[in-house]
Amino acid sequence: MELIETNNVVVNLSPRPIEPSWIIEGNPVAQSCVLSQSADGLASTIVxxxxxxxxxxxxxxxxxxxxxxxxxxxxNDAMSPTRYGPGDVIFFRDGAHARWHVEGRVRKLAFCRTTQPFILGFAAKVYNKIKRVVFLSEKRVAPGLAST
Structure with missing residues (x-):
C-alpha cells in the first residue's frame, strides 16, 4: 500500500441511485467515484x-x-432553506437528516468517516499517541550515530 496517493476530481462516475423512498420531487440521478479509502475502511474521499x-x-x-x-x-426541521454553491463546505454529523434540492446539477467532494463507539475511538487515540512517541523517538537517533 502506498503511503501517499494522488487523484483528480475529474473521474468516471458510477451510478449510485438515491433510495427511492427518499425522493420528494423529480428524478434525481446520482453518481459517484471513491478517490481514496483509509486502511481500516472507516474513512473515504468521494466525488x-x-x-x-x-x-x-x-x-x-x-x-x-x-x-x-x-x-x-x-x-431540515431546525434549519430554514439555505443555498450553497462552489467553495461552500458543510458538515453533516452521523444521525443528521437534510432535505436536498439540487438546482440543475451539483458536484461535490465528500470526506466520509464512520463513527466509532467512544471506547474504540479512545483506544485508537491512545494507540496512535504511543505509536507517534515511539516512532519519533526512533527517528531522532540517526542510524550510525548512536553512541556506543
Whole structure:
C-alpha cells in the first residue's frame, strides 16, 4: 500500500441511485467515484454528482462536503432553506437528516468517516499517541550515530 496517493476530481462516475423512498420531487440521478479509502475502511474521499431534484438524505456516518460545481438548497426541521454553491463546505454529523434540492446539477467532494463507539475511538487515540512517541523517538537517533 502506498503511503501517499494522488487523484483528480475529474473521474468516471458510477451510478449510485438515491433510495427511492427518499425522493420528494423529480428524478434525481446520482453518481459517484471513491478517490481514496483509509486502511481500516472507516474513512473515504468521494466525488459525487447529482441531477436536479428534491430528496431526503439520512446520514449514518460523518460527512464533510465541499461543493465543486452547481448549487443546492438544504433544509431540515431546525434549519430554514439555505443555498450553497462552489467553495461552500458543510458538515453533516452521523444521525443528521437534510432535505436536498439540487438546482440543475451539483458536484461535490465528500470526506466520509464512520463513527466509532467512544471506547474504540479512545483506544485508537491512545494507540496512535504511543505509536507517534515511539516512532519519533526512533527517528531522532540517526542510524550510525548512536553512541556506543
Amino acid at each position: 459525487w454528482e447529482c441531477s436536479e431534484g428534491k430528496f431526503n438524505w439520512y446520514y449514518d456516518f460523518d460527512e464533510t462536503i465541499m461543493i465543486l460545481e452547481g448549487s443546492i438548497v438544504l433544509e
